[in-house]
Amino acid sequence: MRLIVLDTETTGLSPLSGDRMVEIGAIEICQRTIRQDRVFHHYLNPGRDIPEEVVRIHGISNDKVRDAPAFVDVAGDFLDFIRGATLVIHNAAFDLSFIMHELRLHGLPAIDDVPVIDTLAYARKKHPHQRNSLDALCDRYGIERGHRQLHGALLDSELLAEVYLAMTGGRQFSLADGIPRQPASAFVQLPEQTGRRDEKAETAPLMQRRPLQVSAEEQAAHLALLERIHRESQGKTIWREQAEAV
Numbered sequence: 399m400r401l402i403v404l405d406t407e408t409t410g411l412s413p414l415s416g417d418r419m420v421e422i423g424a425i426e427i428c429q430r431t432i433r434q435d436r437v438f439h440h441y442l443n444p445g446r447d448i449p450e451e452v453v454r455i456h457g458i459s460n461d462k463v464r465d466a467p468a469f470v471d472v473a474g475d476f477l478d479f480i481r482g483a484t485l486v487i488h489n490a491a492f493d494l495s496f497i498m499h500e501l502r503l504h505g506l507p508a509i510d511d512v513p514v515i516d517t518l519a520y521a522r523k524k525h526p527h528q529r530n531s532l533d534a535l536c537d538r539y540g541i542e543r544g545h546r547q548l549h550g551a552l553l554d555s556e557l558l559a560e561v562y563l564a565m566t567g568g569r570q571f572s573l574a575d576g577i578p579r580q581p582a583s584a585f586v587q588l589p590e591q592t593g594r595r596d597e598k599a600e601t602a603p604l605m606q607r608r609p610l611q612v613s614a615e616e617q618a619a620h621l622a623l624l625e626r627i628h629r630e631s632q633g634k635t636i637w638r639e640q641a642e643a644v
Contacts (some may be wrong), residue, residue, distance in 0.1 A: 401427040402483040405554040406493045407456040409448050413499035418444035419469055420458045423552030425559055432559045438479040439552045441466040456549040470504045488532055488558050490516040491585040498586050510583035520577055539564035
């Protein structure tokens with residue numbers, strides 16, 4: 399089974415608020431082995447300023463990405479790199495929201511059906527009522543992280559790959575079949591998908607109502623009232639105009 403362990407660094411918390419990726423890193427696991435020769439990594443120009451408070455978290459400044467490519471410039475290589483693989487992401491909804499938003503903005507192929515393992519959700523089930531951040535999991539499984547002074551997408555992907563293997567039985571054993579996989583679309587609802595969902599929720603009760611039963615007397619009284627309105631408006635009723643046009 400081929401897995402791609404992935405992480406991103408961004409300018410903020412929401413792509414819908416204008417935040418963008420500033421780094422993307424991914425590393426391959428194949429046959430329970432981390433492939434150091436199979437890496438996808440780019441710093442990215444977000445096309446906007448990186449807030450100073452965010453720079454303090456990941457250390458990626460405006461100067462560092464000024465000459466870097468935009469995500470759209472490397473998106474084709476990224477899609478090639480993940481093709482046919484299952485993505486492994488810690489807090490998948492966050493990273494996927496940025497990637498899927500960028501793909502949609504530029505009319506690039508969607509990854510809605512790509513299978514995803516969310517290690518945060520799995521860790522919470524495996525270690526309930528405990529801290530399950532990447533740092534906490536590294537400490538719990540004895541994974542060295544002393545070289546991690548700042549967040550970094552590629553470094554975090556490498557650490558997460560080690561955590562994933564440790565959580566699922568180590569390099570020699572595979573319990574992967576017991577880990578839930580969901581399509582990427584299960585983690586992220588893009589605006590147009592949300593709109594369609596809300597519209598369906600709004601009209602569903604109306605579609606489920608039983609048709610009204612109108613008696614002959616009620617129908618006759620209704621027609622008489624329409625005729626009276628038509629007469630008193632001196633023939634300016636809209637429904638008559640529409641009927642005559644047809």
